[in-house]
Each structure stands twice: as C-alpha cells, then as structure tokens.
Amino acid sequence: MMALRASGRCAGTLGRLTVVRRCARPTAGGRDGSSRWEGVVGLEVHAQLCCNSKLFSGSHVQFSAPPNSLVSYLDASLPGTLPVLNKHCVEGAVKTALAVNCTINKKSTFDRKHYFYADLPVGYQITQQRCPIAVDGNLAYSLSVGKNNMIPKSVRIKQIQLEQDSGKSLHDDARTQTLIDLNRAGVGLIEIVMEPDMRCGDEAAAAVRELQLILQTLGTSHGNMAEGQLRVDANISVHQPGEPYGVRTEVKNINSARFLARAIDYEIQRQIEVLENGGKILNETRAFDYKSGQTISMRDKEGKQDYRFMPEPNLPPLIIYDNETLPANMNPQQVVNIDSIRAQLPELPCVKRTRLVEKYGIRNEHSFTLVNEDGLVQFYERVVEQTQASPKKVIGWVINDFLALLKQDNVKVHQSPISPTDMSEVLNLLEDRSISSSVAKQVSEIRQGNWKVINKLIGQVQRATHGRTSPSLVKSILEKKLS
Amino acid sequence: MRGRTVREVSQALRQGRISPTELCQRCLSLIKKTKVLNAYITVSEDQAMKQAADAEKRLQKGYVAPFNATVVQRLLDQGAVLMGKTNLDEFAMGSGSVDSIFGPVRNPWGYSEQYRERQVEGQDTEDSNWVIAGGSSGGSAVAVASWTCFASLGSDTGGSTRNPAAHCGVVGFKSSYGLLSRHGLIPLVNSMDVPGIMSRCVDDTSTVLGVLAGHDPKDSTTVQDLFKPFELPEEIDVRNLCVGIPKEYHASGLSAETLEMWGKAADLFENAGAKVIEVSLPHTQYSIVCYHVLCTAEVASNMARFDGLEYGHRSNVESSTEALYAATRHEGFNDVVRGRILAGNYFLLKQNYDDYFVKAQKVRRLIANDFLKVFGSGVDVLLTPATLSDASTFAEFTKEDNRTRCAQEDIFTQSANLAGLPAVTVPATLSGRGLPLSLQFIGRAFCDEQLLTVAKWFEQRMKFPLLNLQTLLNNPSEPLKSQTSLRAL
Numbered sequence: 001m002m003a004l005r006a007s008g009r010c011a012g013t014l015g016r017l018t019v020v021r022r023c024a025r026p027t028a029g030g031r032d033g034s035s036r037w038e039g040v041v042g043l044e045v046h047a048q049l050c051c052n053s054k055l056f057s058g059s060h061v062q063f064s065a066p067p068n069s070l071v072s073y074l075d076a077s078l079p080g081t082l083p084v085l086n087k088h089c090v091e092g093a094v095k096t097a098l099a100v101n102c103t104i105n106k107k108s109t110f111d112r113k114h115y116f117y118a119d120l121p122v123g124y125q126i127t128q129q130r131c132p133i134a135v136d137g138n139l140a141y142s143l144s145v146g147k148n149n150m151i152p153k154s155v156r157i158k159q160i161q162l163e164q165d166s167g168k169s170l171h172d173d174a175r176t177q178t179l180i181d182l183n184r185a186g187v188g189l190i191e192i193v194m195e196p197d198m199r200c201g202d203e204a205a206a207a208v209r210e211l212q213l214i215l216q217t218l219g220t221s222h223g224n225m226a227e228g229q230l231r232v233d234a235n236i237s238v239h240q241p242g243e244p245y246g247v248r249t250e251v252k253n254i255n256s257a258r259f260l261a262r263a264i265d266y267e268i269q270r271q272i273e274v275l276e277n278g279g280k281i282l283n284e285t286r287a288f289d290y291k292s293g294q295t296i297s298m299r300d301k302e303g304k305q306d307y308r309f310m311p312e313p314n315l316p317p318l319i320i321y322d323n324e325t326l327p328a329n330m331n332p333q334q335v336v337n338i339d340s341i342r343a344q345l346p347e348l349p350c351v352k353r354t355r356l357v358e359k360y361g362i363r364n365e366h367s368f369t370l371v372n373e374d375g376l377v378q379f380y381e382r383v384v385e386q387t388q389a390s391p392k393k394v395i396g397w398v399i400n401d402f403l404a405l406l407k408q409d410n411v412k413v414h415q416s417p418i419s420p421t422d423m424s425e426v427l428n429l430l431e432d433r434s435i436s437s438s439v440a441k442q443v444s445e446i447r448q449g450n451w452k453v454i455n456k457l458i459g460q461v462q463r464a465t466h467g468r469t470s471p472s473l474v475k476s477i478l479e480k481k482l483s
Numbered sequence: 484m485r486g487r488t489v490r491e492v493s494q495a496l497r498q499g500r501i502s503p504t505e506l507c508q509r510c511l512s513l514i515k516k517t518k519v520l521n522a523y524i525t526v527s528e529d530q531a532m533k534q535a536a537d538a539e540k541r542l543q544k545g546y547v548a549p550f551n552a553t554v555v556q557r558l559l560d561q562g563a564v565l566m567g568k569t570n571l572d573e574f575a576m577g578s579g580s581v582d583s584i585f586g587p588v589r590n591p592w593g594y595s596e597q598y599r600e601r602q603v604e605g606q607d608t609e610d611s612n613w614v615i616a617g618g619s620s621g622g623s624a625v626a627v628a629s630w631t632c633f634a635s636l637g638s639d640t641g642g643s644t645r646n647p648a649a650h651c652g653v654v655g656f657k658s659s660y661g662l663l664s665r666h667g668l669i670p671l672v673n674s675m676d677v678p679g680i681m682s683r684c685v686d687d688t689s690t691v692l693g694v695l696a697g698h699d700p701k702d703s704t705t706v707q708d709l710f711k712p713f714e715l716p717e718e719i720d721v722r723n724l725c726v727g728i729p730k731e732y733h734a735s736g737l738s739a740e741t742l743e744m745w746g747k748a749a750d751l752f753e754n755a756g757a758k759v760i761e762v763s764l765p766h767t768q769y770s771i772v773c774y775h776v777l778c779t780a781e782v783a784s785n786m787a788r789f790d791g792l793e794y795g796h797r798s799n800v801e802s803s804t805e806a807l808y809a810a811t812r813h814e815g816f817n818d819v820v821r822g823r824i825l826a827g828n829y830f831l832l833k834q835n836y837d838d839y840f841v842k843a844q845k846v847r848r849l850i851a852n853d854f855l856k857v858f859g860s861g862v863d864v865l866l867t868p869a870t871l872s873d874a875s876t877f878a879e880f881t882k883e884d885n886r887t888r889c890a891q892e893d894i895f896t897q898s899a900n901l902a903g904l905p906a907v908t909v910p911a912t913l914s915g916r917g918l919p920l921s922l923q924f925i926g927r928a929f930c931d932e933q934l935l936t937v938a939k940w941f942e943q944r945m946k947f948p949l950l951n952l953q954t955l956l957n958n959p960s961e962p963l964k965s966q967t968s969l970r971a972l
Contacts, residue, residue, distance in 0.1 A: 073550055076793045076794075077788040077793055078550065078793070078794065079669040079670065079785075079788065080550075080552060080665075080666065080667040080668055080669050080670070081666070081667075082665065082666050082701060082702050082703065082704075083703070084700065084701060084703055085703065112784055114784060114787060114831075116787070116790070116805070116808055117804075118790075118792060118804055121788060121790075121792065121793050122787065122788045123784075123786075123787025123788050123790065124784060124787055178804070180792070306832050306833050307833075308783075308784075308828060308831035308832060308833075308836075309831070309833075309836070310780060310781075310784055310831055310840070313672075313673035313674040313704075313781065314673050314702075314703060314704060315703055316703060316704065331707075334707075
C-alpha cells in the first residue's frame with residue numbers, strides 16, 4: 001500500500017489499483033529522479049487449437065461438455081494406448097508460425113515432461129522441448145499512447161511448440177477433495193514464447209491483443225480468454241538501463257485481457273519497491289489475485305522442479321515439407337506442405353489495416369478500431385459501397401455512433417438490427433441535407449431498438465402541432481410507423 | 484492329437500476329423516491337468532468354448548471389440564480361439580517368471596520323463612527343485628510347450644519371449660521393431676518392446692506373423708509399407724547363405740554344453756555348403772549397462788501413470804494427493820519395479836541426463852552400427868547361443884536377485900532389441916539334465932522372412948524331441964514324490 005512518486009504521467013497508489021497507464025517506461029525513483037527503472041516483460045502464451053479432436057487422440061473437443069464425457073482410453077492413460085498426431089493441429093501451428101514470420105523446423109520432435117498431478121493422468125505432458133515446430137519470428141503490434149497516437153512496436157517470437165493441455169481440477173475445500181474433469185486433457189495447444197522485449201503491461205496487452213486477432217483471423221484458435229482458450233504467463237523483471245537484466249518472476253494465471261496489463265504493472269512496481277528498499281527479487285512463481293489486484297507468491301515447495309525431460313519414444317520426428325522437398329509418391333493424408341499453407345493464408349490484420357488506410361484514407365487508429373471488432377470491417381465497407389457519403393465521413397459514424405450503440409447494448413456487429421443498408425440510407429439523407437445529424441443519431445438509436453428516444457419525437461410532434469395532439473395517440477402512431 | 488502344429492490341426496478341422504469344440508475341450512482339460520506348472524493366470528473357459536462353438540457355426544462376423552490389443556484383435560478377427568491370459572514376471576521385469584503376484588511359473592520339462600529319468604535317485608525332492616520357465620513371458624512359453632494351446636503371444640524387450648521359449652523348448656520369435664503393432668501392449672520400454680510369438684514350430688510362427696504384421700494407424704511406430712504374408716518353403720538351400728558367428732558372444736558363464744552345441748550347429752551349416760565366418764560386434768560388452776540405463780529411464784516414465792485414480796489399485800490414504808500417490812505406488816509395485824523406477828528417475832534428472840541417458844543412446848547407436856556393418860559386409864544371419872545354459876531349478880535361480888539374473892541372462896538377447904532387429908530362438912537338443920537347449924538366429928531389419936527360413940532349415944535338421952509329460956498327466960496333483968503346496972512369492 002505504498003504511494004508511488006513518479007515523474008511523467010505515472011501516478012496512483014497500488015492499494016487503489018490505479019496503476020501505471022499509458023506509459024512505455026514506468027519509472028520510479030528517489031526525490032532527485034536519478035534512478036530509472038525499466039520493466040522487462042516476456043510472455044508465454046498458450047492458445048487452444050481450434051480442432052475437432054484432440055492432439056493425440058480422437059476424442060471430440062468441446063467447451064462446457066458434461067464432465068468426463070470426452071475422454072478416450074488414451075486421455076485416461078490406460079496402459080497400452082499410443083499417441084497418434086492430429087494433422088489439423090500441425091497445420092494450425094504452421095499457419096500461426098507463418099503469420100508471425102517464424103522459421104518452420106522441417107524436422108521437429110516430441111518430448112515427455114514429467115510431473116505428478118491429478119489432472120495429468122499419464123504423469124507426463126507431451127510437448128516439444130528440444131526442437132519445436134517453429135522458431136525466430138516476430139510479432140508487430142501498435143501501442144496506443146494518448147488519443148490518436150499509435151506507436152509501432154514489435155516483439156520477437158522465440159518459438160512456437162505443440163503440446164497437450166491438462167485436465168481441470170476443481171477444488172472442493174468444504175469436503176477436502178478435488179474433482180477432476182479430463183475433458184480438456186490432451187486438447188492441442190500451441191505455446192507461443194515471446195522474448196522479453198516488452199516494457200510494461202500495456203505493451204504486453206497490445207501484443208496479446210494482436211496475437212489474438214491473428215489467431216482468430218487464421219481460424220487456428222478462438223483465442224477467447226474467458227473460455228480458457230488463451231492463457232498468458234508473464235515473465236517479469238526490472239533493471240536499470242545499461243545494467244544486466246534482473247532476476248525474473250513468473251506470474252501465472254492471467255486469464256483475462258482486462259487484468260493482464262494490471263497484473264504486469266503491479267509486479268513491476270512491486271519489484272521496484274523491493275529493490276529500492278534494498279531487498280532481493282526471488283526467482284519464483286506468483287499468481288495474480290483479481291480481488292486484491294496483487295501478485296501472490298505460489299511457493300509451496302523448496303527448490304525448482306526437475307521435469308526429467310525425455311524424448312517421446314512413441315512418436316517419430318515430425319517431418320514437414322515444402323514444394324521442393326515433397327517426395328513424389330507421398331500419401332496426401334500424411335503431408336503437411338508449408339508452401340500450400342502459405343498460399344492459403346487469409347489477409348492478416350496488419351495487412352488489412354494498411355489496406356483500409358490506403359484505400360479509404362482513414363486514420364491509422366481507426367483502422368485498428370475497425371479490425372478489432374469482429375465484423376466491423378465488412379460493415380464499414382458495405383456502407384461505403386452503398387452511400388454517397390465519403391469514406392472519411394462514414395468512418396466517424398461507424399466508429400463513434402454505431403460502435404457506441406453496440407457497446408451500450410453489449411451486442412456484436414452481426415447481432416445488431418442496423419444493417420449496412422440502413423446506415424447508408426441515413427447517411428444519404430444526411431448528405432442531401434434532408435435530415436440533420438442529430439436526427440440521424442436518433443434514427444440510428446431507434447433502429448437499434450432504443451425506443452426511449454421516442455419520447456423526444458413525441459415532444460417534437462407536440463411542438464410542430466402546437467400541443468393540439470394527444471401524446472398517447474402520437475405515441476401509438478409513431479410506434480406503428482417505426483415497427 | 485497331441486503334438487500337432489497349427490498347420491496340421493487346421494487341416495484336421497477342415498477335413499472334419501476333429502471339431503472346434505472337441506479340440507477346445509481337450510486343450511481345456513490339459514490346462515487343468517498341468518495346473519501345477521502355473522502357466523495361466525486366467526483360464527477363459529466359457530469364452531473359449533463359446534468361441535469354439537461360434538467357429539463351429541462358421542460365423543464370419545467380427546467380434547465386437549472392447550479395448551483389445553491390435554495383435555489380439557487381428558487373431559480374433561481370423562477366428563482364433565482365446566484360451567486365456569498367461570502368467571509372467573510382474574510388469575515384464577525378470578528372466579525367470581518367478582516374480583509374479585500369482586506365483587511362479589514352472590517349466591513342464593521339469594516334470595518330463597526325459598528330466599526325471601536323469602535325476603539322481605534319492606536326490607532332495609523339495610518343492611523348490613522344480614525348474615524355472617525363463618522369463619518374463621514364461622506362462623506363454625509353458626502354455627505352448629505343454630500342448631494346452633497352439634500359439635501364444637508374449638512381449639520381448641530384452642529377450643522376454645526368446646528366453647522362456649529357449650528354456651521350454653519352443654520357438655520364440657521377436658520380429659523387427661515396427662512390424663507388429665504395440666497398440667494394447669502394456670509398455671516396458673517403448674523403443675524396444677515387440678509383441679513376441681511362441682509356437683511349437685517355425686511354420687506356425689510364420690502363420691501367426693502373417694496374421695499380425697502390418698501397419699497399424701493406432702501405432703505411429705509401425706512402418707507404413709505393405710506387409711505380404713509368406714509361406715516358408717519345405718526345401719531350403721543354404722548354399723548361398725552367409726552365417727556370422729559373433730566372437731563377443733563367447734560369454735563367460737556359457738555352459739560347456741551350449742558351447743558345444745553352438746559349434747555343432749555352425750558345422751552343420753558349413754557342411755551343407757553355407758559360408759560360416761567369425762564376425763565382431765565390438766560394443767557388445769556395453770550392451771547390458773546401456774540397456775539398463777535406457778530401460779529404467781523408460782520404465783520410470785511409463786509407470787508414472789499408475790496413480791490409482793483412473794484404474795487399478797488405490798490406497799486408502801487421504802491426507803493429500805501426494806501422500807495418496809506415494810502410498811498407492813508403494814503398495815502396488817513390487818520391489819523390482821520400484822527399484823527400476825527410482826534408478827530411471829535418477830538417470831533422467833537434469834544434472835544426470837547427458838551423462839547417462841544421452842550417453843546410453845549414443846552407445847545404443849554404436850551397438851546398432853555394429854550390426855549394420857556386419858550385415859553390410861555380406862552376412863545374412865548371425866548364429867548365437869540363446870541362454871547361458873539350460874534352465875535352473877528355482878532354488879538355484881533365486882540365489883541371485885532379479886537384477887543380477889537379468890544382467891546375466893539377457894546378454895545374448897538384448898542387443899537385438901537395442902538395434903530393432905528380428906531374432907528367433909529354435910530348440911536344438913536336450914542338455915545332460917534332460918532340459919531344452921536352444922540357439923538363436925538374428926537377422927537384418929525387415930528380413931523376417933529370410934530369418935525364419937534359415938530357422939526352419941535348422942529346425943528340420945535338429946529333430947528336437949517331443950515333451951513327454953505322462954507322469955504329470957497321470958498324477959496332476961502329485962508332480963513329485965513329496966506333496967507340497969505351491970508357494971506363492
């Protein structure tokens with residue numbers, strides 16, 4: 001609960017959860033401002049692959065199915081069962097790797113990572129520790145600093161690896177028992193490791209957001225953090241520029257986009273304080289507690305765990321081909337071809353944004369907003385097609401008014417009753433000055449279903465008729481006209 | 484009827500000289516009479532009779548499979564009748580089939596006329612003088628040797644099929660790694676395990692192989708090439724054959740009898756026109772240690788799943804998950820298994836991994852390369868002993884612990900597992916004590932047909948005697964002069 005005195009725009013006390021915002025360089029220091037600390041943030045992102053079946057078994061994959069209803073003999077670790085690699089999962093990993101400019105390892109291998117836990121029936125996780133499927137990529141993202149100001153950033157991708165998800169443990173403290181649901185055990189994951197190129201919570205959040213968009217565009221993962229399809233662990237340390245990197249902690253359990261930046265910034269501040277007070281940072285794992293907004297030490301064992309990595313003997317090396325290396329008579333069922341996959345990649349978010357800016361002359365920040373909202377780009381483009389209003393005018397209506405209405409009612413673009421045709425009609429009327437902009441706004445609201453604004457219309461009718469109409473009659477006529 | 488091979492009996496069935504249910508009944512009654520050998524842990528009498536009845540009705544439909552191993556399923560799909568599940572060393576760890584929760588397996592040759600007539604009169608007839616069957620798949624070998632079935636399956640990781648087959652006087656075959664599916668085979672060492680086939684003659688083995696071999700999509704380590712079942716010729720010419728005798732297999736502890744028989748076999752090939760030469764497999768001396776490091780490491784990994792939560796024994800300890808796991812695993816594993824798990828985990832620790840596991844893999848590569856070199860120089864098959872000597876008595880065998888016995892016994896057999904090569908043991912003659920002595924042939928990878936052809940040629944010339952179990956069958960409850968109950972370990 002310490003007050004933070006800082007230069008720049010950083011302010012707030014940790015106790016009240018107003019942590020550093022909008023700052024690429026959180027700083028803290030003595031009164032003379034001489035020591036400047038820099039946060040160093042790397043991420044390990046686990047994305048659940050969007051496939052019909054699990055990574056090594058034929059069990060179906062489905063969110064929220066009845067407990068233990070999607071468990072095959074392999075998932076339950078019955079002896080004698082053997083893993084068989086899911087081709088679709090491999091393709092998903094390759095697609096993702098290509099989208100972040102990774103080098104695909106044409107030969108990658110699988111390993112066993114051993115530890116005992118009740119939601120891990122077989123006693124080990126199959127992962128790719130020695131030689132993952134892809135390495136050395138980079139993710140470009142943009143950081144919003146202040147209104148209408150976006151800075152391009154990038155973070156190096158160390159590697160992408162395929163691995164199994166574990167089951168779920170539900171702790172029933174009342175009966176001192178744990179319930180295990182193995183539906184998730186064995187579902188395919190890709191782990192995307194981002195190097196510690198980020199400096200604060202906002203950068204990390206922006207990078208994760210961009211990754212999420214990419215995954216959703218590719219269709220390789222739904223990337224929904226609330227449903228556990230995207231999980232982020234953060235590796236955080238602080239140092240003074242020019243000095244070597246400090247000891248890092250790992251913050252696990254960040255399952256919400258909302259809390260990602262907060263958790264990271266909290267931890268950065270916590271470490272700065274410890275060091276400023278002459279303490280040492282322990283290389284430990286910490287969990288983020290949503291309620292208090294703090295990271296809590298998870299240390300319940302002394303020393304680090306030894307996972308006793310061993311090559312997975314039941315899976316031969318994974319060989320991936322390209323047009324050059326593809327042998328002549330291969331069974332197409334057994335082939336993953338990088339070049340074919342690359343040729344079929346959809347338009348990535350960054351490309352889409354650039355295209356929108358170039359084609360329509362809109363601002364960079366607007367292109368982000370458009371791409372960020374599922375379906376909004378198509379909506380915008382259809383409106384532009386159908387209306388005489390200029391794209392630059394349309395963008396304002398789409399971003400400020402239409403989007404605001406969506407947020408108000410908490411609906412998605414495809415759920416909104418306002419169609420692009422509706423909007424373009426209104427905008428056309430606006431263009432030839434048949435209606436004013438405030439009317440246009442009201443019409444939009446009504447179309448969306450906000451009938452409170454009817455009262456305003458009734459008021460206007462009253463004024464126009466000099467109070468000679470009955471309000472309830474007007475109301476019913478209007479309702480009929482509007483329905 | 485006794486002494487008939489798969490080939491002969493299927494002819495008899497087709498010709499109506501015997502019916503499936505009659506045959507099944509005879510085998511079941513033999514199982515009952517030879518119960519003292521302790522080959523079976525489960526006799527599926529009802530199921531067997533039902534299957535025989537179905538076979539009689541010529542039902543062509545497949546069986547509705549619960550989780551069967553692929554190799555079992557392929558046999559059932561071809562109409563084979565399952566007599567039961569056989570006894571073994573616990574978790575396939577051992578070379579005597581004496582470390583089983585169901586009690587040890589006894590070698591039928593210990594009750595044979597051939598053995599008994601050579602016993603010294605007045606010799607101590609304590610119960611522990613029965614003869615071990617070898618291991619770890621001892622039950623399977625005994626089941627075949629005692630005529631209760633026509634073929635059996637075992638596993639072979641370091642010799643677990645070939646060793647008991649050699650001691651029980653039956654053919655024990657380990658195919659090339661990747662030829663037979665391991666789906667459903669409880670794993671010991673995934674990179675070495677092979678389902679083993681045992682039968683009373685080489686032809687039967689090749690018949691069974693024809694049913695079992697070939698790619699299984701459920702096992703990613705099976706080769707994708709199409710497998711063509713083969714029939715071995717009756718007339719075999721060995722004049723263009725090159726037989727290698729690895730000099731490093733003159734192990735200390737090799738009995739004089741075995742050495743002599745090995746020499747005679749080599750002469751046999753040479754006299755028939757084959758080229759017989761001495762070859763060298765220089766890294767043989769490291770195979771035992773290499774095998775043990777890799778085996779214990781994989782075992783530690785494969786046994787991690789036995790926590791009692793999903794299946795199997797589960798302790799009553801409830802204080803914490805860790806305590807539950809520890810108690811369950813301590814209770815559920817015997818000390819042989821526990822010892823291997825502890826060793827394996829030690830070798831896999833990060834600080835030890837390079838020095839032990841990686842080192843052992845490198846040595847494994849050297850051992851495999853030894854074979855490649857020899858086969859690349861024109862040698863077709865290798866001829867080696869299968870075991871150090873004939874089978875010991877139980878008393879003699881248990882003077883040393885499990886690990887020591889394995890280390891001693893596996894010397895001839897485990898290299899084939901390290902290198903993934905096919906190997907087969909063929910009974911040759913009886914020892915001075917009246918017990919089987921066998922020899923082993925090792926072949927090139929995926930040249931299983933050639934290997935079995937050579938084995939058949941040898942078998943034809945050996946004319947190994949039939950097992951005479953008359954005494955045992957006449958007095959099933961009094962195998963020896965003094966009657967004592969079976970002692971379970």
